[in-house]
Amino acid sequence: MKRLPRQFSTRNLVRFLALTFAVSIFPAQADTALTTKLPGFNAELKKTSVSGLSSGAFMTSQLYVVFSDIMVGAGIVAGGPYLCAKSWAGNSLLENATTTCMNPLTPSVGPNTPHLVELTKALAASGDIDPVENLKDDHLYIFSGKSDKTVTTTVVDQTEAYFEALGIPASSIQYNKSVDAGHALITDENDDTDCSETKEPYVNDCDFEQSTVILNQIYGSLNPPTDTLSSEIMAFDQSEFIDADNTSMSDTGYVYAPAVCKTHRSCPVHVVLHGCEQGAAVIDPSNKYYAQTGYNQVAEANDIIMLYPQVQPSDEAPVNPKGCWDFWGYSSPDSVDPDFFTRNAPQLRAIRKMIERLAQPVETMSLTTTTE
DSSP states (O other): OOOOOTTOOHHHHHHHHHHHHOSSOOOOOOOOOOOOOOOOOOOOGGGEEEEEETHHHHHHHHHHHHTTTTEEEEEEESOOOTTGGGSOTTSOHHHIIIIITTOOSSGGGSOOHHHHHHHHHHHHHHTSSOOGGGGGGOEEEEEOOTTOOSSOHHHHHHHHHHHHHTTOOGGGEEEEOOSOOOSSEEEOOTTSEETTOOOTTOEEEOSSOHHHHHHHHHHOSOOOOOSOOSSOOEEEEGGGGOOSSOOOBOSEEEEEOOGGGGTTOOOOEEEEEOOTTOSTTTSSSTTHHHHSSSHHHHHHHHTOEEEEOOBOOBSSSSOBTTOOOOSSSTTOSOSSSOOOSSTTSHHHHHHHHHHHHHTSOGGGSOOOOOOO
16 A cells, blocks of 8 residues: 655645535534433334435444444445545555545555455454344445545445445445436435535435435335425434543434324334534534435335434544544544444444434433423
């Protein structure tokens, strides 16, 4: 593996990461802590799934592989394989994250898939992640836009190869790389960004609703989305699930549960992970990702709970200037050998606890909102 030039310092890498994942900076909005607790909805824990864009796609692979015991599938939009930042030992994790896992010079310096597969199997054997055998009957959706120069198809091709190497049949993977899309989540909304562009808020109109396609691939033939929602999107106190100081996670998260999922029905949970500069503390409008990307309309028509964890920018420790999910180690207290990829990783731990809360009986949690 060719090393990066010496002048490619850690500081420059941070700048490069910030520029590459997004083009412009939005002024951060205040993230007001809520005293509303995330309720228990008696969710069907063993039918959990996850999807995300960009850093949220890398985080999707992490959450999906680490907790495969509860997962039935995943949607990975413009993201590389699990452990991608550990591809080449000659580079630092950050170097791998910003080159190998995003826009490598050639396919030969992209993700080292055979090595990542072996690392994954070793982590499963040691009990740091769930057994890889859990993945074999799942369904995946993978997407790479033809005009995406941020996380290129060279990288995303290896996501497909990685999961096939772990035993997911090719017939259970829908990989779309035929659309001339930029680096974005895809919608069928004329007011969204033109399909081939890459610019904020990284939600592009390419004449199909990607959220619908993702959920259909994971759960099978679903009812078409509905325009009318039976519930309000709930903002909840995310801070109670965070047990570390350096996660860069917001105090507030969001959840949408159809009315039927709040009463007697045990509904699956789908976790939706935004990309860099797409958290509610940054994106404009703040509800763009969790309210305007079509997920809730599919959820309403098919009795699925949507969970939207949030991460936000941090200019000091941890260094996360664009509010990206951690796939290179910034959230770990151990800077020498950071853990961002096992069941003990701070961000993964927090999201798992949110999912488990949703699976608690309705009676154990109050649905009332209080103010401080």
